Amino acid sequence: MSKEVVLDCxxxxxxxPLVKSEKAIEKMAVGDVLVVQVDHSCAMKNVPEWARKQGYEVEVEEVDDGEWEIIIEKTK
Amino acid sequence: MDREKIVEKYDVVIIGGGASGLTAGIYCGRARLNTLVLEESLVGGIATNTWEIENYPGFPESISGTGLMNLFYQQAKKFGVKFKLTNVKNVDFSGDVKIVETFRNRYEAKAVIICNGSKPRLTNAENEQQYIGKGIAFCATCDAASCTGEEVLVIGSGDAAIEEGMFLTKFASKVKVSIIHDEGIMDCNAIAKSAALANPKMEFLHNTVVERFEGGEEMNRVILKNLKTGALVPVDCFRCFLFIGYIPNTSLYKGIIDMSGKGYILTNENMETNVHGVFAAGDVREKFLRQVATCVGDAATAGVMAEKYIAESEIFENIIMNGNGIAYIYDASDAEHREFLEEIEKLEAEYDEYCCHKVDTYKSQGLAKRLCKTGHCPSVVIIKNGKIVKVIDEEHLSKKNIEENL
Known part of the structure; x- marks a missing residue:
């Protein structure tokens, strides 16, 4: 069963946030999901950019004004 | 690895968060529809590739593409529109409930508005990605004025390249055009070609393709490669316009939604596609002019039509197809049609067990088309226990004939 890890940034x-995300996903298994919580708009851009380049599935949701959840599925 | 997808229900799902998607969002949100916009990367779409938008009404001092799109975004959020930044993996429009899937979710919507837009074809030359929006441009109408007195380079020789190139000569001091073909050959129409050849501000670099883009923070030089000699030709320029075609983002809808030969979505003027409840707006549509201003018009229509479609669905399912009914499809602007209303009213009084529905087609054909395929009026549709049992067309329309079928 795949698991979901929440990373509070x-x-x-x-x-x-990018460095922490890279480290966190390293320890995760394929199929696991990492949810990175950020409130710096630059992280909202560079974390998804990095994750997409890795070929992972990415979704960004603005959960509150200026606060985002970046959902990354480790696909490989 | 396949995890259970989280199901979320919406009234409207809008696919694409550019000028069209945001506008459709504003209209749907304002109509109090529970609305979701799905955008692959960042909201704003292709308009954010433009430094300055000078022809979007309401901004006499001009505004950046990103600035304008941020305003659209704020406005949509104000109306409670929800945004998720992720790409759509799959769609299923075959049922009344439209399904849109991302890697994580399965969205169920009453209506879908396709606003995927199109993307400019790129040269794939070195440093291209780095200078998109920083010297590499895609729209002369948008960016020509900022090129006043400057030298610019145009890539391509199709209608767009040559016509936009000529437009640029009104502002730029020199417009060089890189053409892949031999001397004398251009892909554009003959009229554009002769006008371009006669234009003293235009210069043509035949047999060339882009090798690489150069510059500092902004691009200021393009290195072309001569295909015949292999020689590199540096061209100093303020902007480089790529007009080597656009690719509509429609691969998701192949075999589902009707498209033109080039892959643009076909709609009628109400932005309806061939699938009921699925609309398309903006650059993704087959149309003549692709601008923020035309996207806004399309998307306003699509938003309102989606709202109407949802309202009609509710009337259709909850009122008309509920129990027994006589639905009179007519045009309220036609005197003869109005006359027959009296007969319908008599039936209503005489047959308690039947509910009469007057379906006026003057403003919308939607309900009529659900009741009978042609939507032709006047006609009467008889419903028993929530099922259509008889359609009486104009030729056979009489009170007696209706009564015989009750």
């Missing part, structure tokens, strides 16, 4: 500026 609220209040953290670039490139910390």
């Amino acid at each position: 609220l209040g953290e500026a670039c490139p910390i």
Whole structure:
């Protein structure tokens, strides 16, 4: 059964959310989902960009004004 | 690895978050429809590739493409439209409930508006991605004024390339055109070709393709390659316009939605596609002019039509197809049609067990088309236990004939 990991990066500026996401996904299995919570607009761009380049599935949702959840599925 | 997809229900799902998707969102949100916009990357779409939009009404001082799209976005959010930034994997429009799937969700909607737009074909030359929107442009109508007194380069020789190139000569000091073909050959129409050849501001670089883009923060030089000699030809320019065609983002809908030969979606003037409840708006449609202004018009229509479609679906399912009924399809602007209304009213009084529905086609054909395929009026459709049992056409329309079928 695949699992979902939530990574709280609220209040953290670039490139910390990206670095943390890279580290977190390394430990995850294929099929697992990483949910990165960010509130810096630059992370809302560079984290999905990185994840797409890796070939992962990505969804970004603005959960509150200026607060996003980046949902990444490790596909390989 | 296939996980259970999370099901979410919406009134309207809009696919694409550019000028059209955002406008459709504004209209649907304002109509209090529960609306979701799905955008693959960032909201704003292709308009964000433009530095300055000078021909969108309401902004006499001009505005950046990104700035304008952010305003559209704010406005849509104000009306409660929900946004998710992810790409659509699959659609199923075969049922009354329209299904749109992402890797994570299965969205069920009453109506769908396709606003996927189109993307300019790229040269795939070196450094291209880096300079898109920073020297590489795709729209002369949008960016010509910023090129006043400057030298620019146009890539391509089709109608768009040559016509837009000529338009650019009104602003730029020089317009060089890189053409892949031999001297004398252009892909554009003959009139454009002779006008271009006679234009003293235009210069043609035949047998060339783009090798690489160069510059600092912004692009300022394009290295062309001569296909015959292999020589590299540096061209200093303020902007490089790519007019080597557009590709509509419609592969998702192949075999489902009717398209033109080039893959643009065919709609009628109400933005309806061949599938009931699925609309298309903006650059993704087969049409003449693709601008923010034309997207806005399309999307306003699509938004209102989607709202109407949903309202009609509810009337159809919950009122008309509920129990026994006599539906009179007519045109309220026609005197003869109005006359027959009296007969219908008599029937209504005489037959308690039947509910009479007067379906006026003057403003919308939607309900009429659901009741009988042609939607022809006047006609009467008889419903028993929620099922259509008889359609009486104009020729056979009489009170007696209706009564015989009750």
